[in-house]
Amino acid sequence: QVQLVESGGGVVQPGRSLRLSCAVSGLTFSSYSMDWVRQAPGKGLEWVAFISYDGSNKYYADSVKGRFTISRDNSRNTLYLQMNSLRTEDTAVYYCAKTWEFAFDYWGQGTLVTVSS
Amino acid sequence: DIQLTQPPSFLSASVGDRVTITCRASQGISNYLAWYQQKPGKAPKLLIYAASTLQSGVPSRFSGSGSGAEFTLTISSLQPEDFATYYCQQLYSYPVTFGPGTKVDIK
Secondary structure, eight states: OOEEEEEOOEEEOTTOOEEEEEEEESSOGGGSEEEEEEEOTTSOEEEEEEEOTTSSOEEEOTTTTTTEEEEEETTTTEEEEEEOSOOGGGOEEEEEEEEETTEEEEEOOOEEEEEOO | OOOEEOSOSEEEEOTTOOEEEEEEESSOOTTOEEEEEEOTTSOOEEEEETTTEEOTTOOTTEEEEEETTEEEEEESSOOGGGOSEEEEEEOSSSSOEEOOOEEEEEO
């Protein structure tokens, strides 16, 4: 079955960096675009970043543009989110999701990032 | 950016009720709309895509309709496991956006 497993979350001070990973199994990872979505405590869903199946196209939310970088390693079936210059408002559960034209059909369980001094 | 609204943000209902949740887009998005269910501490679960297509494995009491800028999610007979928050999402253009959510609670 399809599995997406995020890792790399934790507590980090403002201004520091963190890299999230999303290990994907049960499908041909290199055939699918992927996204990151986050959810601040008690809040709704916020899209963060997109990467095409081959990594050639990337899009970012304005709130993270210039600070976050999405990437993928198709040989390792893994998606990444490099987060630099973290702010307190980046505190959230971060989900990776498999995407296609009409929906995000598979989601990971999420990893919590807490930015606090 | 395309904005989505979901009135109301909170809805009280009883088991067996027919429930309708609305999602309105700030511009036409054809049928590039999905609906998700989220329970506390869990990832969102895809219910409906392309506005009206039921995702595999989702009970048939869930249905979606609409196109353009107005959409609805209907639960024909609310079950205890359906108490959750429901989000709409547009994939017509990036940035992908989500509605603010409608929480369905027990009356």
